[in-house]
Amino acid sequence: MHENTVWINPKISKAWGLINGQYIWLKNQDGVISNFKIKVRVTERIRWDSVYMVHGFGHSQKKMKRCFGKGASDTRLITKVLTDPLMGGTGMRSNFVTFVTENSEKEVAS
DSSP states (O other): OOSOEEEEOHHHHHHHTOOTTOEEEEEETTSOBOSSOEEEEEOTTSOTTOOBOOSSOOBOOTTOTTTBTSSOOHHHHOOOOEEOTTTOOEEOOOOOEEEESOOOSOOTTO
């Protein structure tokens, strides 16, 4: 695929005024904003309280030509990691995002 998309439930896209194919940025609970914009995919295939995007895109390293500046990086948005006290495993599903329709910061790819 050329770039990743963020899957958003129709109920949420309607509440936020987002349309299929629109580009947005994602902002996590710690204020971290995705380096690059990502295209909205409105679909019933995602729950209303979740978003989904394919891993491996939105890198800011120019030498990574296939994924540099294409879509958003999920790794950048994972700033909160919980560790299981008994076995030491990590949980990265404790991060939340919101949508930003206009980004005042200049994109890295520009």
